[in-house]
Amino acid sequence: MRASTSTYFVNLRHGCMALSALCMLAMAACGGSNGGGNQGGGQPTVTVSGTVSYEFVPPNGSCTALNFGATVTRPIRGATVQLINSSTSVPISSMASGANGSYSFSNVPQNAGVRLRVRAELKDGGAAGWDVDVRDNFIAGASDLDNPAPPALTSRALYVLDGSSFNTGTSDLTRDLTAATGWGGSSYTGSRSAAPFAILDTIYTGMQFVRVADPNASFPALDVFWSVNNTAASANFDITAGEISTSSYYPDFDMMFLLGDVMDDTDEFDDNVVVHEWGHYFEDNLSRSESGGGAHTLGESLDATVAFSEGWGTAIAAMALNEPIYCDVGVVGFDIETVSAGVKGWYNELSVMTLLYDLWDTNNDGTDNGSIGFGPIYNVMTGPQAVTESIATLFSFAAELRSSLNAQGVALLDSQLDRENVVSGAALDIWATNESNDAGVADVLPLHTPMVADGSVVNICVNSSLDGLNRHGNNIGEDRFLRITVPADDEYDVSVVTTTPTPPSADPNDRDQSDPDIYIIRGANPGQINEGVSAVANSESYRTPLMFANETYAAIVEEWRFEDPVASVSYPQTICFDVSLTPTP
């Protein structure tokens, strides 16, 4: 059923795009255009032109607050600008703003009442290159749980910047629009008009950064939701009421949510945060990730998928913004080049982000004395990493990257891997076969346990010693990976049986029994994941679709109780499973 959710969403977006196309046709039929010259009937016209911009507020030096005294004005790039008839509210003409925020409408009737509107959207001139909307998820007095349900997220209010009405007169005229912060000196006293356009433009920066490496890069639709009422809730999230977990990205919905409540935390000017989450969108749509996300603390020893995904997000933010200082104002700030916390290794997002950034940047420091640029990184992320046979981790990325570099690049990569205590050189492979750094945690290596799908049983253990009652389920050791050799084209019966005793607790309602899950990933077509995620106690079994003998598969095995927020507090920290894949008759 979840697939139908996505299908519904996609169809809705296509419907909106089709509607936009119809609108454009209708406008063209009505005489709307951006070209010069008089209207067909010889009616005298003027040109209305100018720029659209927004105020951007950088952080102070210590990243503890926004520095409104240093506010700068930046162009709103690529957004839809409309010239609207003041009387009828019907657009006369529409165009995307230029790289300097410029717009120009010619053939506008003289002495007409009009106004300008900038929509917080990037439509790439109607082409398929990108499609970004910034909307308001919040509805006053409403809740996700209302009956009838509130409007679908994809139809929540789109932010627009509206100018006042004016008369076009008899001469060409210039009108500049600015989205202001609304800051009154010590607090917000006006509309926070700049915020959605700052978010939009930051995402534009990310896409432009990618377009330098690949001018043909295409970005599927992304909906971003921000509100002055978006606050971080610890539980009982209610998106319609503005109670979100924190700034986040939902890969299954291509949606990003950003904080905006000034009493709590605002992220609209935290461009590193915006691009970090956009980096997850990139992985989701242009590359691949098996990360389950979840809360992560800098320096934590994380699951390999989470560490790479989070490190990637922060690294591409630093690269795209050309800014090594990550600043989430009032929350955390650090220099990606020098930050150090926790144990170095493939499981530490700081190791991943520093490594990726140092491969890219041209600032020589320590062993970082070169740069491979973004091109090779992009090529691996969108190429081999997206179809790697293993689980997508730093190892698959680095191994594939290494095979694509010249000797100088290989030396740089190896030096950065060495610095972060990750296996390097010829010993590096996508499966992390020769990795020996386990962060001092049990049940971690080998990262991919080999198994043959011939009915033989592999016993593997997971443990939540680093996570404990946090129940994030994303620390090192909580998921185990398999490297599955398939002997023949066949469907296979998957069996995961918990072998660790889980004695019932005194509370009959306690979730005290094991709930194993398994996801089998076909690297050659990573969209084809088959999974066993039932709530059956102490076992998981299902029959796979056809699996192919000439391919190697990977699998993730996990204990759901490790991330079950209401699991028994006495649930064991180590759980072992017998896992097998058996050919079917």
Next chain:
Amino acid sequence: MASMTRVIFPALAAIAIALAGCGNGSIDTADVGSSPAAKDKHTVKPQGPVTIDYTIIGTPIVGQPVAIDLQIKSTLGPQPITLSYRVNDSTAMQFTEAQPARVSIAASNDEAPSQQQVRVIPLREGRLFLNVAASVATEGGLLSSVTAIPIQVGSAPREIQDNGEVMRDENGELIRSLPASEN
């Protein structure tokens, strides 16, 4: 009890419900509470290297001191942690007389988080915030992380902020109109 523990799947249920608006109404969230697929989860922005879990003791009442127990964990090794307390809105909440604005505590880890208690006095009803900043000196400079602790006082609803005006455009699309500065 309030806890900083992030509960992922209620958010997924919320997003599915919100997507289900406009009468679609056929989205099955039955697996949300049991074993959702990894692809259904969501990423969140990084948290600072010092995490602060908290428990509000008792029911906050206007004019009465309320204690908040803090459990502090660090991934930054043995360096001591400096905690700074701040209230953004001084008309909403103040510290008790004996409450220092800053304390230094020993390092901690996952197995044995440091414990601290902070006491504040709510001055009005509503959803009030206490900011706790944790700073650690590292080789790369001072690393800080801040946690905003929401304290619900009384039954007053959360203060809702206005921003622009919601309306429908000529195509019937819902828009939130924000005013521009012009020249």
